[in-house]
Amino acid sequence: MAAPQILWFRQDLRLADQAALAAAAAAGPLIPVYVLDDESAGLRPMGGAARWWLHHSLASLDASLRALGGQLLLLRGKSAEVLARLAAQTGASAVHALRHTEPWWPAIEAMLPNLRLHEGTTLLPPGLLKTKTGGRFRVFTPYWRAHTAWGPPPRPRPAPARIDFAAIPAGDRLENWRLLPTNPDWAQGFDWTPGEAGAAAALEAFLPRLAAYDVRRDFPSEAATSCLSAHLHFGEISAAACWHAAVDAADEAATAWTRQLVWRDFAHETLDQFPHSATAPHRPEFDNMPWTDTDSAAGAALLTAWQQGCTGYPLVDAGMRQLWACGWMHNRVRMVTASFLVKHLLIDWREGERWFWDTLVDADAANNAMGWQWVMGSGVDSAPYYRIFAPIGQSEKFEAAAYIRRWVPELAGLRDHEIHGPFERGYRGYPAPIVDHKWARERALGAYQGLRG
């Protein structure tokens, strides 16, 4: 009889199009396990909002496995030690997992001699595409061209109809991991359905809106984007499944959206090459920025005003309040709020990256670092340093009135053309701007020019 095979779930909490599951199930009876690891050296523990998502996603995966006669084993501790113990206890001959690019995995994986890694986190595996000189890509447009020239990702395979499970030892109870917030329960307003079925439903609901995506995706008042980011981060649906569903539904009209999936691939390609992307600027001169001291009372107050959505700039505040209430923020508004932090307030982008890491349900080491470095101008392929988003201009251009009314109720009574602010003396409890736009813009440009010497 074949020896049991451990299937180590990480950010790939699905049964469909799961290459590690397919390989493990073909090799022997299965032991599916998720390890909650907050301890391994170098590992960045998940933020609070992502833990909320994880709880529900694990519950959903467990239910799917139970429907097939198995269950999800939950264990906690250092991944390599926990998995080695599990293999010894069950006689498993191999651990199967999908490959991920987070920088802490290689050291952990190196401690597992019988680990078999499989591809499937991105459309195409990081490192597959090469430049004409045989190097790795650092600029998106040529990467996109090479990606397109390579051809479609493999067609997704369906979830197995049956699985042969090994005897699964006793593990932890999900409730005992305390992944959900209590006292206060800040996730009360989270309106998401984590899990594989929730991901499939979100994709299905988005497909009829695909054709309008190209022209409407930048308008935060509209539901023009897919809201699939957390499902994709936790691997509840494969990027390849999303790609093929979009192309099957809309053919050429799907390109604007599938291009975003390639941006996601590019973020993983970048993180794979630069493991310190979350903490070190790709362009080292950016380490010399004259950042605001957030340990001082004045600096801390600015950071808090940004985090709490009380800057006096309605679009920025709407975005930060949406983030707190939903664990998600519209992409255009992520760019505006991030730019406001690093350029208007001259606060180190790493403060913003950390805040997003803790508050986003889709907090992702690759996408978050790339987003922040792009806005900052310090990334491998990023916005030029002199591009400073004007929060009022962006709000008007992308018709954010309804979005602001929803998230900044103090301003709900204002008409479309009045709502973008700023209100020099505040407005019915809504704050006056914490910084003057023109002055802040000049100061940021001066600081950036100072870096160039």
Ligand SMILES: Cc1cc2nc3c(=O)[nH]c(=O)nc-3n(C[C@H](O)[C@H](O)[C@H](O)COP(=O)(O)OP(=O)(O)OC[C@H]3O[C@@H](n4cnc5c(N)ncnc54)[C@H](O)[C@@H]3O)c2cc1C
């Ligand atoms: C400062 C900043 C921080 C960000 N942090 C994260 C993060 O932690 N996690 C995260 O998933 N995305 C992050 N993004 C990228 C982007 O904002 C989100 O992926 C997007 O808003 C998610 O909404 P959606 O699923 O409706 O996207 P859609 O517009 O429907 O796009 C489909 C998918 O493509 C991918 N995608 C879209 N835009 C980007 C992008 N710019 N870079 C990489 N992948 C992209 C996502 O997986 C997304 O779900 C960040 C962007 C910025 C500017």
